[in-house]
Amino acid sequence: MSSTDLLESLRERVNLEVDKVVIGQHDVVNAVLAATVVGGHILLQGPPGVAKTLLASTLARASGLETRRVQFTPDMLPSDVTGTLVMRGNELVVRRGPVFTNILLADEINRTPPKTQAALLESMQEGAVTIDGTSHPLPSPFVVIATLNPIEYEGTYALPEAQLDRFVMQVRVGYPSPADEEGLLRLRHTGVRPSTLDDVVAVTSAAELLEARDVVDATVVSDEVVTYTSAIVRRTREMPAVLLGASPRAGVHLLAVAKAWACFNGRHYVIPDDVAQLASVVLEHRLILTPEAELDRFTSQQVIANVLASVTVPR
Numbered sequence: 001m002s003s004t005d006l007l008e009s010l011r012e013r014v015n016l017e018v019d020k021v022v023i024g025q026h027d028v029v030n031a032v033l034a035a036t037v038v039g040g041h042i043l044l045q046g047p048p049g050v051a052k053t054l055l056a057s058t059l060a061r062a063s064g065l066e067t068r069r070v071q072f073t074p075d076m077l078p079s080d081v082t083g084t085l086v087m088r089g090n091e092l093v094v095r096r097g098p099v100f101t102n103i104l105l106a107d108e109i110n111r112t113p114p115k116t117q118a119a120l121l122e123s124m125q126e127g128a129v130t131i132d133g134t135s136h137p138l139p140s141p142f143v144v145i146a147t148l149n150p151i152e153y154e155g156t157y158a159l160p161e162a163q164l165d166r167f168v169m170q171v172r173v174g175y176p177s178p179a180d181e182e183g184l185l186r187l188r189h190t191g192v193r194p195s196t197l198d199d200v201v202a203v204t205s206a207a208e209l210l211e212a213r214d215v216v217d218a219t220v221v222s223d224e225v226v227t228y229t230s231a232i233v234r235r236t237r238e239m240p241a242v243l244l245g246a247s248p249r250a251g252v253h254l255l256a257v258a259k260a261w262a263c264f265n266g267r268h269y270v271i272p273d274d275v276a277q278l279a280s281v282v283l284e285h286r287l288i289l290t291p292e293a294e295l296d297r298f299t300s301q302q303v304i305a306n307v308l309a310s311v312t313v314p315r
Contacts, residue, residue, distance in 0.1 A: 007037075007212055007263035013203040017062035020196045021187070022055045024180030031171045031281060032059055032145060034260040036103075037212045040168030040253060041124050041144040043109075043285060050173045052147040054194070056105050059145070063209070064202025065102035066139065072112035078119035082129045083136075094131055099123050102139050102206065106146035110156045117163055120144065124166045141209055161244065161288070168253045169278075170285035212263075219259040220269040224314035229255050229275050235307045236283060241293035242303060246286045254282045272313050280304050 011033060018029050028044070032055075035042040044052045053069075060067035070081060083097035098104060099120070109117065122128065127142055128135045146167070149156075164170075176184060188195040229251055237245030258274040265274075280301060287300040 005266075006208075006215060007260070008266050010037075010204055010208065010212055011264045014059065014062050017200050017203055018055065018058050020199050021058045021194050022051050023183045023187075024176040025051070025055060025173065028055060028171050028173055029059065030261075030264060031169055031257075032056070034257045034264070035168045036063070036141065036143050037209060037216055037260050038168065038256040039141055039143070039213060040256065041146070041166060043146050043148055043164075043167045043170040044173050045148045045170055046173035047175075048149060050175060052173050053105065053107050054197075055173065056145040056147065058197065058200055060103045060105065061197070061200045062203055063103065064205050065141070065209075067103040067105065068098040068101040069105040069107060070098050071107045072109050072116070074111060074113065076112045076116050078116050081116060081119045082123070083131055085132050094136065096136075097129075099129055100136075100138060102141055102143065104142075104144045106144055108149055109146040110148050110159055113157055114160060117157065117159060121163055121166065124163075139206075141206060141213075161286075164285050165247055165249055167285065168257060169281040171281050216256070216260045216263055218268075219262055221255065221259065222269070222314075225258075225270050225272060225275065226255070228272050228311065228314050229258070231311045232275065232279055232307055233283070235311055236287060236303065239303050239307065241289050241298050242287055243290045244286075244288035246283045250283055250286050254278060257282060276308055276313070279308060 011030060014033055015026055015029050018025070032042050044056065046052055057067075057069070079097065081097050081099050083095050083100065085092045086095045106120070122130060123138055123142070124144055127140065128137045130136070148159075175181075233246045233248070233251040233254065236242055239245070254275060255270070257278050258270050261274045261278060262268070262270045283304055284300045287303060289298060289300065289303070
């Protein structure tokens, strides 16, 4: 099996498993898988009841990786996420929090205060947690899949820009098509729980995902594609409707997932279309619009569409 075949096969296997439980969300599955392969974190945003958490749980089960879930609430403390020191007998030992896992499902992350949200920052960026002054490495791979409900704002806390910038992508999970919704209703259920969740099996492993990361890292990126990616990111900072544009980190993230996307499509090189297709999900959550633009109901998606239209595509 060639290197690109490995990525194509990985994508197909994971999608087949997820289809047993969640129908019609291949774009979301591919985005989460791309983030996982490059070692990034992903934010799933959508209204209640569109299977954000179920999708994340099914993906985690198909990955074969150790997974833990945290239901964020207003009374959660940072130590509830990272862990703390406890006395056992006459000795202080580390009680590891749920962050010590391969995949952390952070459900409704905007329902917990900023102090607890910030507890994730070091783990998301450094792959380690500091407890009582001592750094403890997290398992590899380590991925945070966080869900966000954009409808209910009462009792929620907006994620700070520094934390949003650490998510490789924000993917909108929308309502399924009529055919997909009918297919969902035809799945076996035990009461309201999908029985097919028990049919999902692990189709990959940590070793294969790390091998896939090596393949993605070796994907060829031409100077023209690098310049195109940089121009898109820099252009977001020049748009009149934007108060805060995309950071240099956004460019790194955009190019990384574009390399994974190329491999998913059987190529060992990135084309400009890979970058353009992913620009919205990588950049949207990083942009802060001016108050005037928000009053005019201008959106970050419209800004990105204008950016892509204004940047020359290399030939």
